[in-house]
Amino acid sequence: MHSQENKNYNEFNLKDIVFKYLSYWKWFLFSVTISLSIVLIKLRYTQSYFEASASILIKNEEKGASLSDLPAIQDLGLGKGSKNIDNEIEILNSRRLMTKVVDELNLNIQFLLAEGPINKEIYPKQPFKISIFKNQKYLDNISTEFIINPISKSDYKLKDSNGKLIATKSFGKKVIYNFGEFILTPYNLDGKFIGQNIIIKISPINKIVDKYKNELKVKSDNNEADVLTISLKDPVKQKSIDIINCLIRKHKQDAIDDKNQISKNTSDFINERLKFITKELSEVEANAENFKSKHKLVDVVSEAGIFMDNNAQSEKNLSEINTQLYITQYMVDFMSNHKNLDELIPSNIGISDPSVTELISNYNKLVLERNRLFKSSSEKNPIIYNLENQISSIQKTIKESLKNIKTTLQIQSNEMSKRNDELNSKIANVPKYEREYRNIQRQQQIKETLYLYLLQKREETQISLAITISNTKILDDAYSSGDIVSPKKKTYIIFGLLIGLIIPIIVLYLFEILDTKVHGRKDIDELNIPYLGDIPNSDIKESLVVKKGDRSSVTEAFKLLKTNISFMMKDNSNKSKVIFVTSTISKEGKSFVSLNLASTYGLSGKKVLLIGLDLRAPKILQYLDINEKKGITNFLINPAIEINDLVLHFPNIENVDLIPSGPIPPNPAELLSSENISKIFEFARANYDYIIVDTAPVAMVTDTLLLTKYADTFVYVVRAQYLDKRMLNISKNYYFDKKIPNMAMIINGSEFQKGYGYGYGYGYGYGYGQEVEKPWYKKILTFKK
Numbered sequence: 001m002h003s004q005e006n007k008n009y010n011e012f013n014l015k016d017i018v019f020k021y022l023s024y025w026k027w028f029l030f031s032v033t034i035s036l037s038i039v040l041i042k043l044r045y046t047q048s049y050f051e052a053s054a055s056i057l058i059k060n061e062e063k064g065a066s067l068s069d070l071p072a073i074q075d076l077g078l079g080k081g082s083k084n085i086d087n088e089i090e091i092l093n094s095r096r097l098m099t100k101v102v103d104e105l106n107l108n109i110q111f112l113l114a115e116g117p118i119n120k121e122i123y124p125k126q127p128f129k130i131s132i133f134k135n136q137k138y139l140d141n142i143s144t145e146f147i148i149n150p151i152s153k154s155d156y157k158l159k160d161s162n163g164k165l166i167a168t169k170s171f172g173k174k175v176i177y178n179f180g181e182f183i184l185t186p187y188n189l190d191g192k193f194i195g196q197n198i199i200i201k202i203s204p205i206n207k208i209v210d211k212y213k214n215e216l217k218v219k220s221d222n223n224e225a226d227v228l229t230i231s232l233k234d235p236v237k238q239k240s241i242d243i244i245n246c247l248i249r250k251h252k253q254d255a256i257d258d259k260n261q262i263s264k265n266t267s268d269f270i271n272e273r274l275k276f277i278t279k280e281l282s283e284v285e286a287n288a289e290n291f292k293s294k295h296k297l298v299d300v301v302s303e304a305g306i307f308m309d310n311n312a313q314s315e316k317n318l319s320e321i322n323t324q325l326y327i328t329q330y331m332v333d334f335m336s337n338h339k340n341l342d343e344l345i346p347s348n349i350g351i352s353d354p355s356v357t358e359l360i361s362n363y364n365k366l367v368l369e370r371n372r373l374f375k376s377s378s379e380k381n382p383i384i385y386n387l388e389n390q391i392s393s394i395q396k397t398i399k400e401s402l403k404n405i406k407t408t409l410q411i412q413s414n415e416m417s418k419r420n421d422e423l424n425s426k427i428a429n430v431p432k433y434e435r436e437y438r439n440i441q442r443q444q445q446i447k448e449t450l451y452l453y454l455l456q457k458r459e460e461t462q463i464s465l466a467i468t469i470s471n472t473k474i475l476d477d478a479y480s481s482g483d484i485v486s487p488k489k490k491t492y493i494i495f496g497l498l499i500g501l502i503i504p505i506i507v508l509y510l511f512e513i514l515d516t517k518v519h520g521r522k523d524i525d526e527l528n529i530p531y532l533g534d535i536p537n538s539d540i541k542e543s544l545v546v547k548k549g550d551r552s553s554v555t556e557a558f559k560l561l562k563t564n565i566s567f568m569m570k571d572n573s574n575k576s577k578v579i580f581v582t583s584t585i586s587k588e589g590k591s592f593v594s595l596n597l598a599s600t601y602g603l604s605g606k607k608v609l610l611i612g613l614d615l616r617a618p619k620i621l622q623y624l625d626i627n628e629k630k631g632i633t634n635f636l637i638n639p640a641i642e643i644n645d646l647v648l649h650f651p652n653i654e655n656v657d658l659i660p661s662g663p664i665p666p667n668p669a670e671l672l673s674s675e676n677i678s679k680i681f682e683f684a685r686a687n688y689d690y691i692i693v694d695t696a697p698v699a700m701v702t703d704t705l706l707l708t709k710y711a712d713t714f715v716y717v718v719r720a721q722y723l724d725k726r727m728l729n730i731s732k733n734y735y736f737d738k739k740i741p742n743m744a745m746i747i748n749g750s751e752f753q754k755g756y757g758y759g760y761g762y763g764y765g766y767g768y769g770q771e772v773e774k775p776w777y778k779k780i781l782t783f784k785k
Contacts, residue, residue: 027504035500039492045117046487052240052480053231056248057473058088085220087373087383088228088472092218092251094376098209101246107239108140108208112199114147119199123236125188127198128171133181140205144179148198153189163197212243227475237480244478252472258368261344267461269346273330274454281447288440315442318416322446323453324352325409332402341391342371345398349457356401363394518723520750527732527745532564532715533557534747535593543592543623546599547652558600561715561746568713568744576685580711582695582704582740584727588719589748591619594694597715601690602656609647609688611680612661613707614696615668621660624651631662632680636671643683657688668696672706681710698740699730705739714743720750 021028091097102108111126112119127150132139147159151168158166158175169175171186179202217231230247234240327350338345344367347360370387377384518524524531535557545554569577581594591614598610612620615633628648635641643659650656659680665671684691693711696703708714716731734740 021505021508024504024508027508028501031504032497032500035496035503036493039496043487043489043492047118047235048484049233049235049486050237050240050480050482051231051233051485052237052244052478053229053476054244054248054478055475056228056230057475058085058226058228059471059473085226085228087369089218089220090376091254091372092228092230092247093213093216095209095213096375097247097250097254098213098216099205100250101243102205102208102212104246104250105242107212107243108142108203108205110199110201110203112201113193114197114199121236121239122198123239124242127189127193128187129185130200131183131185132179132202133174133183134179138180142179142202143204143207144177145199145201146177148184148200149196150189150194150198152194153186156184159197161199216247230478233485237482241478241480248472248474248478254372255471258372261368261371265344266346266348267458269334270349270454270458270461274451274458277447277451277454281444281451284440284444284447288444291440314416314420315445318413318420319442319446319449321409321413321416323450324350325406325413326446326450327351328402328406328409332399332406335395335399335402338395341388341395342367342374344368348460350453351405353401353405356398356405359394359398359401363391363398366391366394516724516726517721518718518725518728518747519720520747523725523728524718524745524747527728527735529716529732529735530568530744532568532744532746533561534720534750535561535589537720537749537751544595544599544653546596546603548603554596555600558596561597562600562604564744565713565715568742572712574685574712576688576691578681578685578691578693578710578712579715580693580695580704580707580713581715581717583697583717583719584699584723584730585697586617586700588697588717588723590614590697590717591623591694593715593717593746593748594692595620595623598656598658598690598692599650599653601692602650602653606655606689607687608656608690608692609684610650610656610658611684611691611693612659613672613693613703615661615665615671615703616696616701618661618664618694620658620694624658626651626660628660629663631660633662633665633668633671635662635680636674636676637665639676639679643680661694668703669701669706672703677707678710698734699727708740711741714740716740716743716745717748718745719748722749 109130111122113122128148132142134142145161146166147161147163149157149159151157153171155168155170157168158177160166166177167175169184171184171189174181174183212232215233217229219229220227221229230244232240232244234243331346331349331351334346344364345360347357347364351357366387370384370391373381373384373387379385521531521534536553538554545552546558547555565579579597581590581597583590591612594610598608601608610620612618612631618631621628626648630641631646635643635646646659646662648658648660650658671677681691693707695707698704718728718731731743731745735743
């Protein structure tokens with residue numbers, strides 16, 4: 001029976017653990033209350049933040065599919081789209097753009113309403129504007145704070161940051177302060193601001209830029225779409241919305257400005273060429289006019305028309321070739337002077353070779369991309385270094401291609417000139433003047449054609465400048481739901497609740513680890529020693545608690561103890577039963593158990609003798625408030641004394657007698673070893689049904705071990721909350737070495753309400769024995785029930 005019970009007791013029982021900790025519910029309530037109070041105070045003095053977000057689409061201007069568009073290439077992170085998105089993220093996160101936003105919205109100047117533990121920022125309807133008379137470089141580094149207290153719509157009090165009054169001033173008038181001169185102008189000065197302390201805080205631009213740059217989050221939520229989400233947290237909801245919207249505007253304008261650089265560069269190039277062509281065309285027309293005037297020619301063309309019709313197409317082709325040759329020469333000259341990698345090349349100026357046009361377009365795109373990245377990075381950036389290598393390579397290719405085109409056009413021009421010479425030789429009869437005029441006219445036609453062509457290109461470039469759009473499209477404007485995103489009150493409260501629950505568990509667990517005292521049956525079961533029961537703890541000071549008519553839990557505990565003892569002695573054939581009561585050390589309540597166990601047997605009608613054989617520290621007479629001095633010590637010293645003369649009757653308890661221990665001898669072990677001790681047990685067995693013997697603790701002296709041969713069973717008392725668990729090995733050794741016969745253990749002073757051990761569950765809260773001072777931590781952790 002015991003082995004099965006021990007097996008069940010030793011199993012992990014979650015319910016026991018839960019009830020053990022629930023017994024300290026007041027500490028859990030106290031800890032949770034303190035923890036939640038700290039959390040609520042923390043939330044009260046912590047700035048709340050709102051979050052705004054917007055979505056933009058980055059349009060891909062590339063047309064047609066390429067290798068980088070393949071899904072496999074994109075999965076490897078080599079696609080152009082991903083690279084483009086990453087570049088845009090870096091640009092949006094750049095200090096350059098955020099600095100523009102801070103400058104436009106004047107974010108370095110804050111107006112704070114001093115109320116409560118946290119100053120509330122006034123935005124966007126600020127009560128007044130401040131104008132500071134300093135250069136911009138100085139303003140970017142100002143760090144100051146002062147208080148304005150409007151006393152009316154025309155006057156205000158100026159205070160320092162500590163609230164000390166400096167002066168009373170009027171709005172609109174210049175004021176001299178520690179950082180310089182400034183003027184305050186009423187703007188939205190409502191009546192609600194009159195009499196309020198308004199803090200003006202001016203911070204360095206770089207500090208504010210760093211603050212919002214660190215708070216800004218730009219990310220791509222979808223790898224399949226070129227969409228970016230921009231979010232920002234700020235104590236003022238509208239401010240976070242304005243910052244994001246302003247950032248997007250600055251980014252769009254920045255992209256437009258980059259694109260316009262190509263058209264502007266092309267326009268400047270065309271205007272420069274037009275000036276040169278205009279001058280040449282004027283000179284050719286002047287030559288024609290002078291030629292006609294000199295030779296008195298009115299209509300040379302009509303006179304030579306019959307000869308020129310056959311030569312018209314040839315002249316037209318030669319004109320086109322020469323036009324291309326001039327344009328190519330212009331480009332060659334331009335490329336010869338083109339040194340810097342950040343300068344753009346004029347495009348779309350009429351070069352007929354599509355490969356060169358495509359090279360120029362690619363070159364300009366790379367230059368723009370390089371310039372945009374360079375604004376928010378440095379030359380050491382691997383991406384910029386790679387782009388510069390590509391730009392240099394394409395630049396060389398363009399130069400070589402232009403030289404080749406020029407050579408080709410020159411050859412074509414020479415060939416076409418030879419052909420025209422052949423045709424001209426056929427009209428040898430044409431007057432000399434007509435031929436000379438024709439040469440002048442041809443030069444005039446070339447210049448005029450080139451002039452008109454450049455005028456057309458200039459108009460196209462101006463139109464391009466006018467219709468340039470950004471590659472960014474706003475999908476969702478900045479929006480905030482108005483919900484507080486930081487601090488998260490529910491999370492803080494749950495965290496505080498958990499901390500409030502965890503701290504007592506940790507503390508109690510540490511106390512349990514550090515606590516080496518015996519607490520209940522669970523500690524005893526580990527010894528595999530028979531267990532009789534336990535006596536609950538109580539605050540009652542009486543020692544004799546088992547009385548006639550009493551139905552308390554302690555009486556029931558001793559009745560159950562008596563029953564269990566009978567099972568221990570069921571194989572004992574002796575008419576009288578001798579029960580020894582001992583313990584490991586003193587103050588464990590063995591005398592208390594002996595006294596009340598004797599009373600229990602007496603109330604059941606049995607004739608009982610209680611013998612006090614703890615000669616060193618007798619307690620029974622003290623418990624019964626009897627002043628008798630004679631006892632066993634006297635008999636052992638003087639056997640002539642009659643044993644009957646030593647027998648005392650229990651007060652108010654029938655059938656129970658007592659032989660006290662007597663005076664404390666100097667040699668108790670020698671007295672207990674004498675043969676006279678056997679006469680006492682012979683007398684007891686002859687006259688009583690049960691003999692209860694209160695003996696000395698076994699760990700301190702050998703007195704009890706000298707008497708084991710007289711015992712039918714041993715009741716080994718272990719006091720809960722008092723005996724060190726390590727001392728249980730003493731009882732274990734005595735039991736398994738059979739030094740103490742027929743031994744069984746009981747727990748005295750068990751605390752069922754604490755959930756220690758298992759017990760039998762009397763549960764009424766009584767327990768007795770000598771009062772033991774509790775450790776300090778026990779006093780802290782114990783509550784009255």
